[in-house]
Amino acid sequence: MNLSPSPVLSNSFRMETVGMDALMVRLFDAIDEAHMPWILAADKALRERLGEALIDLVPSYTTLLVHYDVETLSQIEASRLIREALQNLQPASTAAxxxxxxxxxxxxxxxxxxxxxxxxxxxxxxxxxxxxxxxxxxxxxxxxxxxxxxxxxxxxxxxxxxxxxxxxxxxxxxxxxxxxxxxxxxxxxxxxxxxxxxxxxxxxxxxxxxxxxxxxxxxxxxxxxxxxxxxxxxxxxxxxxxx
Amino acid sequence: MATSKDMQTAQQTTRATSGSLVVERTGPLALIQDAGRFGVRHLGVAQGGALDWISLGWANWMLGNAPGAAGIEIAIGGLVLKAERTLRLAIAGADLGATRDGEPLATNGSFMLEQGQVLAFDQPKAGLRAYLALPGGIGAEPFMGSLSTVAREQLGGLDGFGSALQIGDRLVAAKASSETRDMPSVAAMPQDEAVLELVTGAQIAHFDGASLFAAFNQAWQVDSRADRMGVRLTGPELRCQMGGMVSEGIPLGAVQVPPDGQPIILLNDRQTIGGYPRLGALSPIACARLGQCAPGTTIRLSPVTPHQARTRYRHQLALWQ
CATH class of the missing domain: 2.40.100.10 (Cyclophilin-like)
Incomplete structure (x- = not known):
């Protein structure tokens, strides 16, 4: 399976190769406050699922940059964990x-x-x-x-x-x-x-x-x-x- | 980078006072750097860390330190240090004409600096940045898990507030003694030309075909507008059909192309998010090479997959096991 460089479609998000050890999770295309509960939910789910293999996670308006540890994960493994994390994602409550x-x-x-x-x-x-x-x-x-x-x-x-x-x-x-x-x-x-x-x-x-x-x-x-x-x-x- | 965990353990070593260096003269820029700051980019904190992490890794390796233990990144030269007590040191990376009491030292190697002796860096003969390692790393208080100096953010370094080394600063080794290992021969510093591997991805599909051909088949020049945040390349004008872009997280080595069509390669002190389309990102090994490329160096970009880049990266890490 070669993920690079075309986006991979899975459910309602895209995953894109952005570097040797980084995948971009793209949930939306435009800035909207209504997106934040989804971004927050994805942030939490990704942190939990990747655990120690997560080096940095940078959420932004429409995306989350996942910087993972290539000493323990290949890109295929990282993308599988990301897909698992985001399965059946529910938006976080506004109180999050x-x-x-x-x-x-x-x-x-x-x-x-x-x-x-x-x-x-x-x-x-x-x-x-x-x-x-x-x-x-x-x-x-x-x-x-x-x-x-x-x-x-x-x-x-x-x-x-x-x-x-x-x-x-x-x-x-x-x-x-x-x-x-x-x-x-x-x-x-x-x-x-x-x-x-x-x-x-x-x-x-x-x-x-x-x-x-x-x-x-x-x-x-x-x-x-x-x-x-x-x-x-x-x-x-x-x-x-x-x- | 993945070596961050090794580094943190290195910094937690108790502070010792068994060997220290005093800064007698500073050059253009001498900074304390380790592997960088991790787990805090979502707070807007830059990664930081040694640009040529491979040379820092070798300097540390020669003393038995973790590859990402804190050392000194000496850009361009000019730094002069005096030993207050005898200690073993190691240098690697650029040839900055290092001398011990006036006697030339090997570009890559470890040596004893006796009490009262002076270690001086002159100016670049090959490469741009030399790395100096001390036994166990540098004993100082890390901020957010790292000693890396990020001047723009007023973080890290000896004082914790992002200052470069100053005359009179005292560098203390984190350990009393160290192992000594000889460094194997490594790739020479880039002289006039360097081939840098680029993991393609991000918004690459939005560039036109002629631009993509040019990006990977024409020569680029390292511009004088180059620092720890980013290095600008000049060459063919790259055209991207993408209109506005919403800002998103930027990985190390990202090759972003602003509207003038001239790429900027974003390095360790880059901002955490940005909104210019990118061709992808240089591999970590290519980032280390770029950190040694002087303005005017010819660059060729070579596309690789994440898998190829990872294989080479892990091979480099394995050399230090």
Whole structure:
């Protein structure tokens, strides 16, 4: 049996060769929050079935990358375990992901795009804050930097393209939007998202048992707070550099 | 990589103070690296680890260490170390003109560095990265199971925050003494040309036929835009019919093709997910070779199946059993 390079169809998912020791499990083709219970269920089932032979499992919006141990498994064996794991898969309950409330100081000094987006839409900044903090978001995938979660979907009316020129430095805790997604910068890094505010919550904290606050599938809600509350929580009020 | 388990045991060895090196001068980039960080990519944490894991493996092998025990990855040269106490060391990989108190050392070999003696790396004669092993590996606190330094993520290394080696840093061997084994002769470092095996797959079906022919039949050049995250190749323009792609996990060695048609091979410090179509991924052995290819090196890509790549990979691991 030669799996490479054509996709193997089995039930409702595809399995694709992506490297010597990696198979891509593709469950869906487009981004949709409704997919997450399936991705989470697949994540759990694959971890259980592959056990010690699993080196890394990277879930994303529509896929799970399975990096397995080639010292113990051939590709044929790995693909058999994956098929077994995903047989009769049932979506995880929405309670499978944890819930987080993230306090955010929405302000132009730390979120320069707040008023720009408001102006462009002819509303005041409070309206933007109300809309951004008015719904739960789903953490689709972690990446870009440790603990950084790609979350969505934000309201269609808030959707904004990335900055044409990314900033060289975006402060840790910066809360941004891009297209219909939102995220928090987990560490100071370059970045091109539109920044609306800042949180004092640490997304990646080596002093904490759970080093990464978020895991794929978690649900997140932003909570507007005052400057005073932000400072009380240990927030850094240094204005965000323009570029 | 599969050797991760060996490495973790190496790092858990108790810290000893029987031999240590002090950094007297740093070159462009000298980093503590082991096999990498595993089981944490779903948290957005990069794999990290030695680019040329084969040379790190040989340096460790000469001292009886696990192949993925932490050592120093010395890129381009320039590093100068002084022994505070006498200890046995091993080097493998690129020829960076290493000397002991000014006397040339073999490119691949183990040697004693007596108290007060100086080990210096000059500049590349063949290959790019040399690996230095200490008895038992380097005694330091691993973060998320690894000492690998990932500067971009501020993780790993001596301080745990991703710093490269600094003047005055003290490297402590994890064990008091070590075995000594002679290294068999191995493949020479790539000079002007390298053939790299690519496990085909991923979005390869979405590239047009002429592009696929070109990818495997024309020469590529290693671009100067190359680091531990990725190496850009320049050559024929590859065309992919795929429109937008949803970001997905990226394996080591992934050969991604952004809209400009010039591939980028993603290495150990790559981000965990990405959204450009890929031809597949280099085999781990090819990734190790690429880590030794200087800008301007001619690359030829050779398609292989996962089975072929795995056979060669396991053969390499078996040499260290």
């Amino acid at each position: 992901g944890r819930e987080h409330r993230i306090p955010v100081w929405y302000d132009d000094s730390v979120g320069p795009e707040l008023s720009r987006i408001a102006e462009r839409r002819n509303v005041d900044t409070d309206e933007i804050v109300r809309r951004h903090s008015g719904r739960d978001y789903c953490a689709f995938a972690l990446g870009f930097s440790p603990g950084y979660a790609f979350m969505g979907m934000i309201e269609e009316a808030l959707a904004t393209p990335r900055l044409k020129t990314p900033r060289q430095k975006v402060a840790a805790g910066s809360v941004g939007i891009a297209e219909r997604q939102t995220a928090i910068y987990s560490m100071r890094s370059p970045g091109g998202w539109n920044i609306l505010g800042r949180t004092a919550v640490k997304l990646f904290d080596r002093e904490r048992d759970e080093i990464s606050l978020f895991r794929p599938g978690d649900r997140v809600r932003f909570e507007p707070i005052s400057r005073e509350a932000f400072i009380e929580q240990g927030g850094d009020t240094t204005p965000l550099e323009e570029r």
